[in-house]
Amino acid sequence: MTGRRILHLLLIAVVLVYPLIAADSPVYGRLGALVLLGAISASAWNIVGGYAGQVSIGHAVFFGIGAYASVTSFVHLDLPPIAGAPIGMLLSVLVAAAIGVPTLRLSGHYFSMATIAVGELVRVLSSTSDFLGGAQGLGGPAMPRTMFDLSFVSATPYYYIFLAVLVALLGLTHWIERSRMGFYLRAIKDSERAARSLGVSSGRYKLYAFMLSAAFTSLAGSLYLCMFGFIDPESGFGILISVKMVVMAALGGAGQLFGPLVGALILVPLEELSNSYLGGQGAGLTFVVYGAIIVIIARFLPSGLLSLLERRKVVRRAD
Amino acid sequence: MSMTLVQVVVSGLLLGAIYALFSSGLTLIWGMMNVVNFAHGDFVMLGMYTAVVVWTALGGGPWASVPIAAIAIASLGIASYFLLVRHIMRGPMLAQILGTFGLALFLRYSAFNVFGANFRTLPDTLVGHSFVLGGIRFEGARVLAGAVGLIVTLALHFMLTRTAIGSRMLAVSEDATAAQLMGIRPQRMQALAWGLAGAATGIAGALIATFFYTSPTVGETLAIVAFVTVSFGGFGSVLGALVAGLIIGVVESVSAFEIGPVYKDVVVYVLFVLVLWFRPQGLMGKT
Numbered sequence: 001m002t003g004r005r006i007l008h009l010l011l012i013a014v015v016l017v018y019p020l021i022a023a024d025s026p027v028y029g030r031l032g033a034l035v036l037l038g039a040i041s042a043s044a045w046n047i048v049g050g051y052a053g054q055v056s057i058g059h060a061v062f063f064g065i066g067a068y069a070s071v072t073s074f075v076h077l078d079l080p081p082i083a084g085a086p087i088g089m090l091l092s093v094l095v096a097a098a099i100g101v102p103t104l105r106l107s108g109h110y111f112s113m114a115t116i117a118v119g120e121l122v123r124v125l126s127s128t129s130d131f132l133g134g135a136q137g138l139g140g141p142a143m144p145r146t147m148f149d150l151s152f153v154s155a156t157p158y159y160y161i162f163l164a165v166l167v168a169l170l171g172l173t174h175w176i177e178r179s180r181m182g183f184y185l186r187a188i189k190d191s192e193r194a195a196r197s198l199g200v201s202s203g204r205y206k207l208y209a210f211m212l213s214a215a216f217t218s219l220a221g222s223l224y225l226c227m228f229g230f231i232d233p234e235s236g237f238g239i240l241i242s243v244k245m246v247v248m249a250a251l252g253g254a255g256q257l258f259g260p261l262v263g264a265l266i267l268v269p270l271e272e273l274s275n276s277y278l279g280g281q282g283a284g285l286t287f288v289v290y291g292a293i294i295v296i297i298a299r300f301l302p303s304g305l306l307s308l309l310e311r312r313k314v315v316r317r318a319d
Numbered sequence: 320m321s322m323t324l325v326q327v328v329v330s331g332l333l334l335g336a337i338y339a340l341f342s343s344g345l346t347l348i349w350g351m352m353n354v355v356n357f358a359h360g361d362f363v364m365l366g367m368y369t370a371v372v373v374w375t376a377l378g379g380g381p382w383a384s385v386p387i388a389a390i391a392i393a394s395l396g397i398a399s400y401f402l403l404v405r406h407i408m409r410g411p412m413l414a415q416i417l418g419t420f421g422l423a424l425f426l427r428y429s430a431f432n433v434f435g436a437n438f439r440t441l442p443d444t445l446v447g448h449s450f451v452l453g454g455i456r457f458e459g460a461r462v463l464a465g466a467v468g469l470i471v472t473l474a475l476h477f478m479l480t481r482t483a484i485g486s487r488m489l490a491v492s493e494d495a496t497a498a499q500l501m502g503i504r505p506q507r508m509q510a511l512a513w514g515l516a517g518a519a520t521g522i523a524g525a526l527i528a529t530f531f532y533t534s535p536t537v538g539e540t541l542a543i544v545a546f547v548t549v550s551f552g553g554f555g556s557v558l559g560a561l562v563a564g565l566i567i568g569v570v571e572s573v574s575a576f577e578i579g580p581v582y583k584d585v586v587v588y589v590l591f592v593l594v595l596w597f598r599p600q601g602l603m604g605k606t
Contacts, residue, residue, distance in 0.1 A: 114550070243420060292421070295422055299403055
């Protein structure tokens with residue numbers, strides 16, 4: 001037991017000092033922040049996709065709303081981008097309700113396909129909107145005016161901001177996991193009909209999960225904008241943004257607290273490091289490997305990497 | 320109806336028949352084993368590259384590339400089934416998304432490595448020039464693609480509903496264990512479904528390549544069209560995919576003509592969401 005405690009403390013220490021070690025390298029410095037950002041959006045997706053089992057492939061809608069809420073706050077209202085974050089979150093919750101009420105009635109694949117369609121619809125519409133900068137997209141502040149613009153040269157401040165958000169999100173998820181709602185969501189995931197027959201108002205709880213998940217996905221979008229300072233329809237609402245959240249969560253273990261973080265820890269470095277070391281030339285080859293790794297994990301660990309630990313626990317208990 | 324509108328509807332129908340063709344493979348697999356193939360668009364893409372290779376290396380037109388693509392993509396489908404799908408279909412839906420999306424990336428970037436990122440197009444004259452019939456202008460390549468699309472999709476539908484092998488496949492999709500007790504080998508039938516789906520997809524790809532640009536990422540766009548067509552028509556219904564494909568083709572070209580090209584997708588997606596709202600199982604799906 002003490003051994004595990006030491007391991008946990010060691011992990012926390014590594015997480016806390018990582019940027020100080022990696023600060024010198026532009027690649028690794030950014031990498032830490034990017035992993036955390038990926039983990040935030042995948043963990044947000046996990047609430048509805050993992051715990052409630054409603055596989056949304058349209059979460060880029062909320063990511064994009066967050067990013068665009070931030071950039072338009074700057075472009076049209078002259079506010080710091082982060083001021084758009086609460087607006088984006090509120091808007092995302094409303095949009096989630098509007099999308100969720102009709103689509104959450106659909107089951108399984110139909111829900112996934114409907115969310116793909118909604119995502120594409122929003123992407124096409126955003127590229128026709130002058131307010132959102134059309135297909136070219138919009139940029140944040142070129143030069144930081146005040147500290148509130150959250151525009152830093154170093155990736156270290158982003159790292160700690162993202163870490164704080166991730167810890168808060170995982171804390172909330174953990175609390176939900178153990179609350180009545182957590183049990184309801186798992187029951188709905190296992191068998192919606194059974195859950196309903198036991199008096200769980202499944203529609204309402206699925207919608208709550210969807211709305212909560214949307215709010216945090218939107219926050220991830222706002223944070224993305226603060227760090228990258230630019231958004232266009234493809235990087236905000238593109239289907240790849242949605243799919244990446246699903247893949248990260250599924251790779252680590254959907255419906256588990258740390259699943260999305262584990263997925264992000266693997267996928268984000270794989271993508272980033274290969275892009276920066278191999279450049280455009282090798283990018284194709286990297287994604288071949290990236291795809292192959294995903295296929296192999298899906299083939300041998302269909303419930304995600306964390307299921308390895310579960311298996312070991314079961315073995316240990318059996319001993 | 321003005322002549323221009325007739326022209327628009329006709330080209331929409333031709334486009335729709337092709338949508339139906341490349342969606343029929345997806346719906347077959349979806350309906351038979353409840354697996355979403357996220358690599359479907361990339362199967363189409365490889366079919367298109369087959370046509371490009373057949374043309375550049377052998378100088379052959381669609382008469383050569385269509386059968387070659389059918390065999391190549393059918394083999395790819397069967398290989399995917401035995402190496403990957405067979406193992407993930409019993410897992411959670413997320414494992415299927417993960418596995419087939421990984422396969423999609425693998426295929427897409429393998430093509431990128433081999434063929435490069437440049438767009439390839441086949442010569443316009445490969446199929447024949449456009450002609451005018453009854454005041455309506457027809458483009459040779461699209462007419463061929465639309466006609467073959469219609470024939471192959473209908474053939475697939477009749478094979479599934481009117482032949483013994485089709486009944487066996489449907490029996491496996493209804494209840495694999497019961498089918499096994501009746502002396503049907505589920506794995507063989509499922510592999511056959513992947514082969515048939517691959518063949519239809521390969522044919523579609525080879526035909527699309529005669530009038531559309533080919534690139535490693537073209538599959539992403541096509542996959543979204545296929546997903547919408549299949550859920551619109553109802554999972555597992557080839558006839559549903561045909562009807563949905565034709566509707567989507569016509570709606571797309573009419574709204575591009577009446578409202579503007581940018582909005583054609585918007586109209587299709589809105590229509591799709593409305594269909595799901597009123598008929599969650601799609602046009603011809605079973606509840």
